[in-house]
Amino acid sequence: xxxxxxxxxxxxxxxxxxxxxxxxxxxxxxxxxxxxxxxxxxxxxxxxxxxxxxxxxxxxxxxxxxxxxxxxxxxxxxxxxxxxxxxxxxxxxxxxxxxxxxxxxxxxxxxxxx
Amino acid sequence: xxxxxxxxxxxxxxxxxxxxxxxxxxxxxxxxxxxxxxxxxxxxxxxxxxxxxxxxxxxxxxxxxxxxxxxxxxxxxxxxxxxxxxxxxxxxxxxxxxxxxxxxxxxxxxxx
Numbered sequence: 001x002x003x004x005x006x007x008x009x010x011x012x013x014x015x016x017x018x019x020x021x022x023x024x025x026x027x028x029x030x031x032x033x034x035x036x037x038x039x040x041x042x043x044x045x046x047x048x049x050x051x052x053x054x055x056x057x058x059x060x061x062x063x064x065x066x067x068x069x070x071x072x073x074x075x076x077x078x079x080x081x082x083x084x085x086x087x088x089x090x091x092x093x094x095x096x097x098x099x100x101x102x103x104x105x106x107x108x109x110x111x112x113x114x
Numbered sequence: 115x116x117x118x119x120x121x122x123x124x125x126x127x128x129x130x131x132x133x134x135x136x137x138x139x140x141x142x143x144x145x146x147x148x149x150x151x152x153x154x155x156x157x158x159x160x161x162x163x164x165x166x167x168x169x170x171x172x173x174x175x176x177x178x179x180x181x182x183x184x185x186x187x188x189x190x191x192x193x194x195x196x197x198x199x200x201x202x203x204x205x206x207x208x209x210x211x212x213x214x215x216x217x218x219x220x221x222x223x224x225x226x
Contacts, residue, residue, distance in 0.1 A: 033213065042118075042205050042216030043159075056213055088157060092214070103214060105159035 003027060004093050006106035013081050013113050021076040021109045023091030031055075031094040032074040033103065034066060038087045049074055078111075086113045116141040116208045120217035127196045128225055134181075135191045135220045137206030147209040148182065150191045153219075154202040162204070165189065196224045 003026035013019050025032050031050045035043035045058035049068035063079040072093075078085055088110050092103040117140045127133035139148070150162040165173045165182050172180050177197075181190045193200055201224045206217040 035214075035216075040218075042207075042218050043214070045213050045215065048213060056211070090159065092159075103161075103209070107156065107158045110157075 004091060004104050004106035006089075006091050006109050008109060009107065010110045011112070013111065015081055015083060015113055017081050018077065018079045019081060019111060021078075021089050021091075021111070023074045023076070023093075023106060025072045025074065025091075025093030026104050029093035029095050029104070030072050031096060032068055032072065033092045033094070034074070034076045035090040035092065036060070036087045037090060037108070038084075043090055046076065081113045083113050086111060116143070116146075116210075116215045118206055118208050118215050118217035120206055120220050122220045123218070124221045124223070126223045126225060127193075129196055129198060131196055132192060132194045133196055133222065135193075135204055135206075135222065137189045137191070137217060139187050139189065139206070139208050141187070141208060143210055145210070148180075148189045149207040149209060149214070150178070150180070150189075151205045151207060151216075152200075152202045153205060159205070163191065193222075198224050198226075200224050 005024045007022045033048040034046040037043040046060050047057040048055050052068045065077045068074045088108045090108045091106045094103050119138045146167045148165045152160045152162050163175045163178045177194045179192045203219045205219045208215045
């Protein structure tokens with residue numbers, strides 16, 4: 001049991017809508033990363049937050065945005081949803097920045113865009 | 115940019131046998147980690163084993179071991195005494211500064 005929790009577990013949205021996904025990091029972890037895993041693919045890095053600041057971003061458009069709160073929980077927001085945004089969204093927390101060896105994953109949020 | 119390649123989309127092994135999953139990567143970084151993650155149908159990524167690039171000794175975790183060839187940029191996973199519970203997707207990943215780059219995965223089926 002990793003202690004990283006994501007909500008909701010499943011979500012269905014209509015094209016053009018906006019969605020917010022949530023992640024509670026493991027206790028004491030100040031770094032949160034978000035990944036998108038399309039069906040049949042490996043996870044793709046979206047962005048990372050460290051102490052409430054964005055610290056690195058993958059090849060995703062600006063309509064993917066995020067927040068990290070003082071308690072280090074995090075949100076992923078996606079605006080103007082497209083069909084291709086349908087995927088499993090994974091959150092991973094780490095004890096500190098640069099600690100790639102200790103990333104713990106949540107169970108993911110399955111987003112379906114129709 | 116780093117890339118991770120897993121050339122075996124699917125593999126099958128009989129229970130109690132040994133199987134090796136392949137992974138190659140490309141990077142210009144000198145300090146990094148390599149990982150194998152398991153993703154069962156429950157979707158949660160579970161760390162199987164990790165290797166620090168500066169360590170020459172291959173990592174082992176019980177039935178799981180790696181063959182790390184840094185010069186060849188190769189990082190294979192050997193599963194010994196395969197069990198039905200090993201059935202899952204296996205992802206090879208490259209890590210630096212908390213960012214992970216994943217391969218496309220290998221679906222492993224363990225059969226009776």
